Amino acid sequence: MPISEYDVIVIGAGPVGENVADRVVRGGLTAAIVERELVGGECSYWACMPTKALLRSAAALRAARQVPGAREAATGELDVAAVLGRRDSFASNWKDDGQVSWLESAGIALFRGQGRISGERAVEVTGADGTTTTLTARHAVVVATGSSALVPDIAGLRDARPWTSREAASAKAVPGRLVVIGAGVVGSEMATAFAALGSSVTLLARDGVLPQAEPFAGEKVSASLTAAGVSVRAGAEAVAVSRDAAGTVHVTLAEGGQVDADEILVAIGRTPNTQDIGLDSIGLEPGGWLAVDESLRVLDAGDWLYAAGDVNRRVLLTHQGKYQARALGDAIVARAGGEPADTGAWGRHAVTADERAVPQVVFTDPEIASVGLTAAAAQAAGLRTRVVDYDLGSVAGASLHAEGYQGQARMVVDEDRRVIVGFTLVGPDVAELLHAATIAIVGEVPLDRLWHAVPSYPTVSEVWLRLLETYGR
Numbered sequence: 001m002p003i004s005e006y007d008v009i010v011i012g013a014g015p016v017g018e019n020v021a022d023r024v025v026r027g028g029l030t031a032a033i034v035e036r037e038l039v040g041g042e043c044s045y046w047a048c049m050p051t052k053a054l055l056r057s058a059a060a061l062r063a064a065r066q067v068p069g070a071r072e073a074a075t076g077e078l079d080v081a082a083v084l085g086r087r088d089s090f091a092s093n094w095k096d097d098g099q100v101s102w103l104e105s106a107g108i109a110l111f112r113g114q115g116r117i118s119g120e121r122a123v124e125v126t127g128a129d130g131t132t133t134t135l136t137a138r139h140a141v142v143v144a145t146g147s148s149a150l151v152p153d154i155a156g157l158r159d160a161r162p163w164t165s166r167e168a169a170s171a172k173a174v175p176g177r178l179v180v181i182g183a184g185v186v187g188s189e190m191a192t193a194f195a196a197l198g199s200s201v202t203l204l205a206r207d208g209v210l211p212q213a214e215p216f217a218g219e220k221v222s223a224s225l226t227a228a229g230v231s232v233r234a235g236a237e238a239v240a241v242s243r244d245a246a247g248t249v250h251v252t253l254a255e256g257g258q259v260d261a262d263e264i265l266v267a268i269g270r271t272p273n274t275q276d277i278g279l280d281s282i283g284l285e286p287g288g289w290l291a292v293d294e295s296l297r298v299l300d301a302g303d304w305l306y307a308a309g310d311v312n313r314r315v316l317l318t319h320q321g322k323y324q325a326r327a328l329g330d331a332i333v334a335r336a337g338g339e340p341a342d343t344g345a346w347g348r349h350a351v352t353a354d355e356r357a358v359p360q361v362v363f364t365d366p367e368i369a370s371v372g373l374t375a376a377a378a379q380a381a382g383l384r385t386r387v388v389d390y391d392l393g394s395v396a397g398a399s400l401h402a403e404g405y406q407g408q409a410r411m412v413v414d415e416d417r418r419v420i421v422g423f424t425l426v427g428p429d430v431a432e433l434l435h436a437a438t439i440a441i442v443g444e445v446p447l448d449r450l451w452h453a454v455p456s457y458p459t460v461s462e463v464w465l466r467l468l469e470t471y472g473r
């Protein structure tokens with residue numbers, strides 16, 4: 001059995017694993033990465049990129065139709081085949097040659113196969129042909145194995161061959177009728193995408209639409225989905241599912257009644273990819289999320305084992321996982337050189353933003369762009385807050401951007417420190433407005449100073465001035 005030694009071994013070549021490996025190599029260490037499927041992970045082939053490609057064409061068409069003059073030119077229907085084709089190219093046709101070349105150019109060694117921890121600082125890789133290679137790490141092993149769709153124990157569901165986000169993101173055809181269980185981020189985005197592509201969609205929103213966002217955000221998305229023809233069933237819970245011989249799916253609801261569809265998408269959250277990664281070899285329970293300390297070391301394991309990205313459950317977003325990867329990679333390099341890691345709040349190796357300033361864009365119609373705490377979360381955290389709302393549609397730049405622009409902005413202010421701790425925008429094309437709010441929160445910019453950050457006229461960003469005026473000087 002061949003044995004190879006590296007400074008760092010990363011299990012999982014998703015966006016997070018790739019970035020950890022890159023940082024340690026840039027810091028002068030050697031790194032090997034283990035991948036059992038495609039280099040690039042969920043985000044590249046079945047999540048962020050293909051789903052946003054499915055949504056983007058309809059969003060562009062909608063935007064053109066909201067502007068007189070352009071509207072008259074946009075008279076055709078969405079070209080579904082072209083949308084699916086563009087999606088295919090954004091998923092690199094489910095081939096990872098490009099990412100493999102990048103690994104080579106970055107000096108990272110790739111081992112294909114299932115990686116399993118086989119003892120302290122040791123990882124065994126089992127290739128598709130059954131051969132095994134043992135890798136040993138001089139400094140660290142990083143688990144970046146990500147997460148998979150959670151399929152609940154609803155009677156008959158598994159036998160009905162449900163779609164998870166993977167099948168939705170890579171669908172080769174648009175189902176006539178689609179029923180979606182769960183109206184979180186995946187459920188809401190995919191209901192938006194498939195309704196625009198021509199499916200008749202039923203969204204079973206047991207806990208409401210986007211319940212983790214500000215309430216007005218979920219309400220606006222729910223109203224817009226309904227206007228787009230989606231049957232939004234607030235409070236509806238699926239209790240049994242079957243697929244008949246003709247292929248039709250039947251979903252029985254707790255409150256009575258049935259929904260029939262051609263496909264069923266399950267979108268109720270994620271489960272960690274830790275079932276078969278050898279955790280038992282070091283006394284940890286397989287199958288759970290990997291709890292970590294502030295420097296992303298796995299709790300109750302040796303000081304050589306770290307976990308980053310979805311698998312540690314801190315934040316299930318690509319950009320935040322990559323942020324963890326940069327901090328962690330640099331911390332491993334520092335420690336390997338005998339330096340302490342700087343993990344104090346906002347330190348070089350800290351992941352403070354995970355708790356204070358996580359930005360997220362939900363690419364529904366309208367888009368939701370948020371960062372930091374919702375009003376409810378700020379209150380629950382014991383902060384003395386003031387919530388300032390502003391109608392985005394009444395900003396001059398918004399009315400220019402689209403006729404009848406509708407949206408809302410909310411800023412949550414920590415009254416004791418007079419800084420913003422939460423910000424939410426809902427409206428067409430608000431995604432690109434978010435970063436200003438992220439900077440204001442991370443920088444803890446005092447409101448008095450924000451008056452000097454003058455938004456250009458006539459842009460939608462002028463909402464910043466309107467929010468400050470509403471708050472008062």
Ligand SMILES: Cc1cc2nc3c(=O)[nH]c(=O)nc-3n(C[C@H](O)[C@H](O)[C@H](O)COP(=O)(O)OP(=O)(O)OC[C@H]3O[C@@H](n4cnc5c(N)ncnc54)[C@H](O)[C@@H]3O)c2cc1C
Pocket residue numbers: 011012013014015016017034035036037038039040041042043046047048049051052113114115116144145146147165169186273276277308309310311315316317318319320321
């Ligand atoms: C439908 C959908 C849409 C999303 N859209 C967005 C978005 O727009 N923006 C955003 O920021 N986030 C989005 N996310 C979240 C994002 O996809 C994840 O946060 C991100 O992929 C996490 O990266 P990761 O590297 O931790 O894990 P992953 O991307 O899951 O990568 C983990 C890798 O590890 C490999 N692996 C697992 N176990 C082993 C093993 N034992 N041995 C070898 N290899 C292994 C896997 O094959 C995989 O390649 C979306 C998620 C979904 C489901």
Ligand SMILES: NC(=O)c1ccc[n+]([C@@H]2O[C@H](COP(=O)([O-])OP(=O)(O)OC[C@H]3O[C@@H](n4cnc5c(N)ncnc54)[C@H](O)[C@@H]3O)[C@@H](O)[C@H]2O)c1
Pocket residue numbers: 152181182183184185186187189204205206207208210211212237238267268269270316317360361362363
């Ligand atoms: N644009 C983006 O940033 C983006 C897009 C898609 C996914 N993601 C990430 O992927 C992760 C997974 O997304 P998701 O939508 O699967 O999870 P989620 O946690 O966002 O939403 C799941 C929803 O399902 C509901 N639910 C839970 N159990 C249920 C049940 N048994 N029956 C009915 N409803 C149930 C929950 O109340 C919740 O609203 C998220 O954490 C998200 O951050 C991000």
